[in-house]
Amino acid sequence: MNAPEAVDVWVVEDNRALRQTLAELIDAETDLRCSLAVPDCERFIDALEAGLTADVVLMDLGLPGLSGLEGIRRVHGMSPTSRVLVLTIHEDDERVFEAIRAGASGYLLKPLPLDQVLDAIRQVVAGAAPINPFIAQRLLSEFAHQVPARSAHDAVGLSSREREILQLLVDGLPLRGIGERLGLSYHTISNHLRNVYAKLHVRSRSAAVARALREGML
Template sequence: MISVLIVDDHEIVRAGIKMMIDEQPDMKVIGEAGDGQEAVQKAQDLMPDVVIMDLNLPKKSGIVAIREITEENDEIKIIALTMHDGREYIFGALQAGASSYLLKSHRVNDLLEAVRTVSKGEAYLYPNATKFLLEDYIWKSAGVRAHTLMNLSGREQEVLSYLAKGYTNREVAERLFVSIKTIESHRSKIMEKLNLKTRPALVEYAAKNGFLDFS
């Protein structure tokens, strides 16, 4: 029996997934969580085989929650189930430790197959996610690095890495033992030097340039 923890901030979504999972003879929902912080705690307490995780969560982002869960216990397999199909979300989730990335628009059978697949220690990706991974491999194999990278100081590169992985300004400040204002200043300079306007653009840049390595 595959034990499953469902994480989504919408109760109606959790209820629908739970009904679908509990109808399967080889799966059982053992818990639910409505935010990222609760997800990490319940994963530690319940030790599910598989976690189905939304990415847009209150209190703690899904990507940060994925990383914290897998760092604590890499035997727990995580399926990122989201409405976002952007490259930055896919890279963020997979490099945080997710074994699967699915969209909420996919078929019910896709999610069921993903649960069974990741519970065996294998990965399950939809075609677009696989395409992005192949493109990233080719990008890195060719040694392509944005020339603007050289304009970033060592500390700015460190801050970029944390921000791209989903940490808030406060969390980065706590990890680097500096003030939030200092992190905000670094972030502003990074965005200016790289000519980026949004956080998703920053994450995509970080993914292409090797800043999302969670090893």
């Protein structure tokens, strides 16, 4: 039986020492590989335009030239199956919310133990949304103070099954866990989730969870 193909991770980080350390760390894992490590979004976008794709992009935000936020927007337009995991020093609310709205699948703060970076990459691949606990607490606090302006799930036309899946996303279950809970295949859950994303006008699990909490959909 053939071993599963390694998850391809790209690193976009302007700090040379950290970039090399992350690339070497990822390559040392049997289930992961790093095929691209670049210091800026321009070279990252060049790779996308050349037709290359990654399973996960580990993205800094404070980059020279184009910002990491723009990089997140570009990857979701050019390679929608790629997941972006932010690893940055920036913890201000505006940048956090903007990254999630742009489609980031997770948000981590530097410095972070390297083994936790690897764990977060695997969580993103499994369909989870790893977020620094400090950031997650602020997100939940922000959403808790916002009063829903309407019956959001009716407004966006979510079906009962889609609301059920969205609730399990909010509860933190990965996609395979949702499938096991509902007795549905991974493919079926993925199709429902694409419909949820389209109706909510979001691009990632974290953005869907954020909107559900913000607008009181569940």
